[in-house]
Amino acid sequence: MTRSARRTRRTLQVAGAAALLALSACSSSDDASDSSATSKSSGSASSSKLSGTVTVFAAASLKESFTTLGKDFEKAHPGTKVTFNFAGSDALAASITSGAPADVFASASPKTMAIVTDAKDNAAEPATFVRNQLEIATLPGNPDKVDSLKDLTDPDLKVVLCDKTVPCGAAAQKSLDASDLKLTPVSYEEDVKSALTKVVLKEADAAVVYKTDVKAAGDKVEGVEFPESADAINDYPIALLKDSHNADAAKAFIELVRSPEGRQVLTGAGFLQPTS
Template sequence: MTRPARRTRRTLQWTGVGVAALLALSACSSSDDSASDAAGSASASASADATPKLSGTVTVFAAASLKESFTTLGASFEKAHPGTKVVFNFGGSDSLAAGITGGAPADVFAAASAKTMAIVTDADDAAGTPATFVRNQLEIATLPGNPDKVATLKDLTDSDLLVVLCDKTVPCGAAAQKALDAAGLKLTPVSYEQDVKSALTKVELKEADAAVVYKTDVKAAGDKVEGVEFPESADAINDYPITLLKDAPNAEAAKAFIELVRSAEGRQVLTGAGFIQP
């Protein structure tokens, strides 16, 4: 064999070795990438499994003044978590607290005052420390057009007016009494109602000339009533606390609902209804 022929043969041999090596490296790289992709998929799957899908019913006991806002947030929660349902029990905070301490099954309690929330915490029925999520201020609700020309809290002491208050054991009633005390006024209403919506309804049905309720309730009533602000209401602003209940049947979903209430979306809904941020 001639020298040039030997050189050509060696060159082909080395070229073959190089191609084989490159193919081997490519195969290893492909195998490593596949292993990495598989590991990543397994990690993502594990992460998804770590966040359980919410389902079932969330039972929320909430102050009557939260009805419109919480109903909106409940619908939003159900849309975000298919398979869940939010059931509300709206009423006077004191009655709701009594129900909870009496064993009524519930997941969340949102009260219209720290005092009524204390009924639940003192009975050791709250899971953790309640958090204040909004505040509310009083306003006088009159008939549309304010035919009796009510301009001040003192005007409600006119014996010719039919005035309704919330019961003193209910947060809106306790706040109204605090405002009256701050103004040095005494008022004898034609009736004491068990929650703020009941007091407002008396005016809406023209069974009363005026009622002391929350600004949020006046706003929710639209043109059915007219609101009159009064300075003494600044001395009787109520904090609204919310808590997960100790024996909550659906604790995980309940926590998620509370997170929604305290989120930016929740704040937007609540402030839009007239509540004040704490």
């Protein structure tokens, strides 16, 4: 082979290699673009996949904080709607076991949650997300000078309690038993909000409710702490109901409740963090 031929052959080899490198670069660029487009498409689908209504049955004491979290959830997931049924935990549990349609149950005690979880395996494993402590609610300015749980036994005072079947009523009774005190209220109320309302409307002088409810009432009542309440703190469990018609959105709402953002809203309302 002549020197000229060898030179021509090398030139062709170099040109061919350059062409292959150019094709490879174009292919890699196209793959990256496709990958980026796929990623964006997947991310968009992920952010918009939640839709429809989430029905939450929640203890009455959660009304203010859960209403806030419901609005936050709807804002984060356009196309969703969170509806609530707030009532005494025992009444909610009875409704669920009777077939009332719901996606999430948030109870004010493990005992009332067990009514649901023990009945035909109605719910997934519950998780404690907050705790709550009792406080005495009096009229503004505490005109009757209530300073202790024992003061509520004064027969001249009109005192209301939650029904003993309701978590706040069971906790109040536990506090009274621990102090060996006997108290006959003028009424037993179906949930903590009803008990507090009696004081707000001046139909009662005092009520044993949760700290969160005293805080939510603002200057409509005055709170009085009592040491016996430390022995009757309620754990609040939350669970996905197995008959949920919108399980994905329901799980996402539970995740929000248990997230740092959710915990901030709940502790801001006066709830205590769970022990574990």
